[in-house]
Amino acid sequence: MALLRQCALLLALLIVFSTPCKVAALEVDIAEVGSNYSSKSTATETSTNVTTPTITTLPIVIWKWHHVETPYLVALWILTCWLCKLVCELNHSITSVIPESGLLIMMGFILGGIVWGADQAQTFKLLPVNFFYYLLPQIVLDASYCMPNKLFFSNLGAILVHAVIGTCWNAGTVGVALWACYEWGAMGNLNIGPLQFLLFGALMSAVDPVAVIAVFEEVHVNEVLYILVFGESLLNDGVTVVLYNVFDAFVSLGGPKINAEEIIKGIISFFVVAFGGSFLGVVFAILISMLTRVTKNVQVIEAGFIIVLGYLSYLTAEMLSLSAILSITFCGVCCQKYINANMDEKSVTTLRYTLKVMANGSETMIFVFLGVSAIDRNIWVWNTGFILLTILFIIVFRFMGVFFLNWLLNKTRLIPIDITDQIVMSYGGLRGAVAYGLAAILDEKKIPEKNLMLGTTLIVVYFTVVLQGITMKPFVQWLKVKKATISDLTLNGKINNRTFEHTLTAMEDICGRMGDNWWTRHWKHFEEKYVCWLLMNSDARKHNDNIFGAFHKLNLEDAKNYVTAGEKKGSLAFIRNDDNASVDFKKKLALDYANFMPDMMSDMSEYDFGIDNVPVVSGMKNQIPSVSLDIHEQDRKSMPDDLNAHHLLEQHLYKSRRFNRPTYSRSHYKSSENPDEMQEIFQRTMRSRLESFKSAKMGVNPAKKLSKHPKKDSSHKPNGKPADPNRTYPYGDEDFEYSADSASSSEIAGHFPRRSTNTPGAGVDNPAFIPEVDTSAPMRNPPWQTEPGNNTAVAPSQRLPWTPTNLRHLAPLRRSARSADSIAMADASVDEEAPEEKPGKHNTRL
Amino acid sequence: MGSTSSTLLKIPNVEELVQETGFSPAHIIRLYDRFKVLDKEGRGHLCPKDFGAIKELAMNPIRDRIISAFFSPGKETVDFYTFVKIMAHFRPVDKDRPKDPNSPEPINSRSNKLKFAFQLYDQDKDGKISRDELLKVLRDMLGMQVTEEQLESIADRTIQEADLDRDDAISFEEFRKSLEKVNIDHKMSIRFLR
Secondary structure (H helix, E strand, O other): OHHHHHHHHHHHHHHHHHHHHHHHHHHHHHHHHOOOOOOOOOHHHHHHHHHOOOOOOOOOOOOOHHHHHHHHHHHHHHHHHHHHHHHHHHOHHHHOOOOHHHHHHHHHHHHHHHHHHHHOOOOOOOOHHHHHHHHHHHHHHHHHHOOOHHHHHHOHHHHHHHHHHHHHHHHHHHHHHHHHHHHHOOOOOOOOOHHHHHHHHHHHOOEOHHHHHHHHHHHOEOHHHHHHHHHHHHHHHHHHHHHHHHHHHHHHHOHHHOOHHHHHHHHHHHHHHHHHHHHHHHHHHHHHHHHHHOOHHHHHHHHHHHHHHHHHHHHHHHHOOOOHHHHHHHHHHHHHHHHHHHOOHHHHHHHHHHHHHHHHHHHHHHHHHHHHHHOOHHHOOOOHHHHHHHHHHHHHHHHHHHHHHHHHHHOOOOOOOOHHHHHHHHHOOOEOHHHHHHHHOOOOOOOOOHHHHHHHHHHHHHHHHHHHHHHHHHHHHHHOOOEOOOOOOOHHHHHHHHHHHHHHHHHHHHHOOOOHHHHHHHHHHHHHHHHHHHHOOHHHHHOOOHHHHHHHHHHHHHHHHHHHHHHHOOOOHHHOOOOOOOHHHHHHHHHHHHHHHHHHHHHHHOOOOOHHHHHHHHHHHHHOOOOOOOHHHHHHHHHHHHHHHHHHHHHOOOHHHOOOOOOOOOOOOOOOOOHHHHHHHHHHHHHHHHHHHHHHHHOOOHHHHHHHHHHHHHHHHHHHHHHOOOOOOOOOOHHHHOOOHHHHHHHHHHHHHHHHHHOOOOOOOOHHHHHHHHHHOOOOOOHHHHOHHHHOOOOHHHHHHHOHHHHHHHOHHHOOOOOOOHHHHHHHHHHHHHHHHHHHHHHHHO | OHHHHHHHHHOOOHHHHHHHHOOOHHHHHHHHHHHHHHOOOOOOEEOHHHHHOOOHHHHOOOHHHHHHHOOOOOOOOEEHHHHHHHHHHHOOOOOOOOOOOOOOOOOOOHHHHHHHHHHHHOOOOOOEEEHHHHHHHHHHHHHHHOOHHHHHHHHHHHHHHHOOOOOOEEEHHHHHHHOOOOOHHHHOOOHHHO
């Protein structure tokens, strides 16, 4: 079945592809014809004729291919490449063996073959200009923006050593070794001098981040190894380009003119270009961060600023002949923390996804075009010796370089890089598009054997990406490389990390030595004092703390799960049901409730709900005489009110849930999120989470709980307030909670309908359905009411609506600062109620 | 070399110390020098105020807890022997050293490192991190950035995460469980003590 689908897609792809292909053929035709449009009888020609100004009548439709030719071809190629990716991803059993990058290259071969078949020449290939200006920047920006920041900076030393020294080592040794072999006669007669060999070595040393990420992401190696390989490949690109430029300049100068002075200049220029580029990136990062402080009012395009400025940092560096890749890398790495804090959460998501789309899109195109470019007779100059020796040397010298540098690094590293990691690091030296791009911009006038180099580069790319890519996974498994441990985000982890950091710095201070933590600590101090002040808006500064960030994230996650769980159960209406009914509702029902509320209160007033309620409960006791404990009677009585109440409830729901808002706005995101609503959801989430935790902890049967909470609910709401006037409600229920005493009884009314209908139901039914349930079976107990045990597995979300009060105790966000341990308190209340529970339940079920 | 051995001779119980902590003599000498610098009055032991005099330490939000970790309950001083033993908690674990099954658990073992961290929280030494204790640490570390209410909710949530036996406190066992996936050796080691 999957195969069939794959075939169908392939077919579709070919059909789509044939369009640019035909177009390409036509294009060539047209080019041949040049300005002479006259004597062609093909469809296109007739149509182009129409466009000539000598029209006799008004044309209804005009064929204007030439107007759109270039963008149309570009768009079609993008579509084709992405469809290729789609085809590759169809079958996971293939992608688990061959990495996607390799598959895409193979697809590129096929496409290239088709183009060649149609044109007898390669009309499309990856032009270095396009690659460096339109495809590469977003990949680097995405990679650096999504870089695990802390990991990157804590391993920055090792990464830099590998990226700078390792790259120079690779470039030098490969160049020299190839030249030595050439002198020795292993390659026959070639017109290449030692400098050209060095230049070739330089371009060959570019470990490609795209290829590396594509492979390593599937392998899931441990994070230190990952960041070493990834960071190295990213920075290494920049270094390679710099090195390439230096050698290119040497080649242009020519051998005899190079003296010590020039060499020193070359070395200086290497450092100036590399560090200048990095510095420029940091400058742009600061600019971006400062800009995002003030973009609050243009939230729609907020994310665009980062992309544009990132791109500008790339172009500016290029303009100043500094390292563009390093510039955009450091720009992304440095600004991520501040812009994530400054921008709205949605903009951050937008940015992240936009970058991913762009990066993945161009990555796909690069690989496909690496394949397409191969099908070109002109570039293939075969020299077995040269090709094989290149492959041999890049592998051998990479292994040597990595092992040597790691040996040096391990002398000072706290956690040494072990031998298997080193092997994988060496083996992960995949060459990719950067090498190809650099080879493609070689000047044929200066380097006569350009095509040999280009062809060899392509072969090396295929060899490393496809062969090493395929073997990487089994290799990693065979070596038993430490895999990444998937650790969930926990507050414990975050808090303890913080403690550990502080402890370590303290110990270092006590020892009186400057360690790693000394730097971290001082940077943090500096950052807090100056950098954050400069780059973050005040709001973001407040919430900058990452423990709080983790807390917030966990809560958001819970909110999501809560909604999902609710949706699974069939309705989101449970979200609506709450204590937020507004004033007129209360007023109306207050009257009706005067009759039967008292007995509720008396039920409850016997219980002690916790420290902060006691006085008020007693107050209530005085006011209200005890009437009746027969809950069934209450049910019957309240039936009409119940329906009424629901009608009112519906009316007082948040407006956003009705579709009375414009669904499109030019400059704003769809504003469905009423802040109140968000807060409400947030609050409920907290409660539900705590509730589920609670029930799990106590082993309480939810059915039991539910039958008692409503009662508590009704007495509790009005009670809690006067008892604790200093209580603060940061999440916006103030109006409700502080409503006057007169309203309190009506609030009770607000809860009553829920209570009355749900007492027997023990949490299975959703308030949204209550009217139906009531009308269909008003008096008798449905079968599920009699089964107390069947609800043990009710999702927290389902239990929620009936337990607000108890949960209010638990909900940490609303707890008063003065109360004792909330959980203990809640425990107490549960425990105390447990015995009382039985008679109540008994009543219900009789 | 002569100065090294002469310094070593001045330190009491050197061999025992090397044996117990796994420090090299060079480390011990370095720590001894530092100890003497801290011990300004030359009493041969340190008081809390000696630690308080360390300028860099003033920035540390959990300074007091760490200082008090050096002093066993009821004691007002710490001698060099104990000082080194405390520092030994932060020695990285050496993988090369052959493991002697008979030898007692080294001070820098995972669980000892954890115990050290645990007692930073557990100030009343009842073997449990209560909510209040956690709250105090959080207040120290998060400072002004977060409101009291938020602090409390963070504390609640943290306890829930780790609390397996539902006693609203984190026991050492639970503490260790919650950090099961964390590379303690990495996080609680100081490089220059290797």
